[in-house]
Amino acid sequence: MLSFFRSKKPVLPEIDFSSLGTDLHSHLIPGIDDGAQDVAQSVDLIRSLLDLGFRRIITTPHVMVDYYRNTPEIIFTGLEILQAALKKEKIDIAVKAAAEYYFDEDFENKLEQGNLLTLGDNHLLFEIPFSNFPINLFEVIQKIIDVGYVPVLAHPERYSYFHGSIVNYKRIKDAGCKLQLNTISLTGYYGKPVQKVAEMLVDNMVIDFIGSDMHHLKHAEALKLALQQPYVYRLLTDYPLQNQLL
Secondary structure: OOOOOOOOOOOOOOOOOOOOOEEOOEOOOOOOOOOOOOHHHHHHHHHHHHHOOOOEEEEOOEEEOOOEOOOHHHHHHHHHHHHHHHHHOOOOOEEEEOOEEEOOOOHHHHHHHOOOOOEOOOEEEEEOOOOOOOOOHHHHHHHHHHOOOEEEEEOHHHOHHHOOOHHHHHHHHHOOOEEEEEHHHHHOOOOHHHHHHHHHHHHOOOOOEEEOOEOOHHHHHHHHHHOOOHHHHHHHHOOOOOHHHO
16 A cells, blocks of 8 residues: 655754764864855854864864965964964864865875874875876875875765775775765765765775864854764764774
């Protein structure tokens, strides 16, 4: 017999990100990349993360040779300004800085020179081009490892040239690279294809970290909605994430 009533979506218990502890991918230092553009925006975004349960932030400004030529000095100067603003506003949350390095023509030079900003002691967050697969990816992953860092690939679910098979992601994992999922990918924020791939990565247990990749308040709104998603509930309650290790 056909039913005219659709089964209701299961109601999940209320959760927040307090079990995760640390958000390790965001753009909160004012005015140095495409994230927060002034201190007021930075403070608003951090308030939103605090409201969602985070108690520690490692913010990661872009470092890109053609667009955001951020150095450790620029990043730490901005961090000091941000920390002073948080203190003035009596916002009690620990904020540190690392960086999100772009896989450009200068990335290998940076690896050779050292002095890169890392998540924790030695985890190096990097992103690759969205349009074209870098043919030297595995060579550079090995180089990252050889110079003493643990490579962490940012938002692997967003690179469409990997979408064909889970094997593509497992090859990256087997090469010694960890994977950081953008939490809001699981809400469909970047589109349904990205959401489906994000779910596949969770199902195949290849995700090591999740992050907000917070740039603006739309991301904050999507992150709040993410807490209603079954896959996010699973990540926060029954999944071996490593955020707390950093």
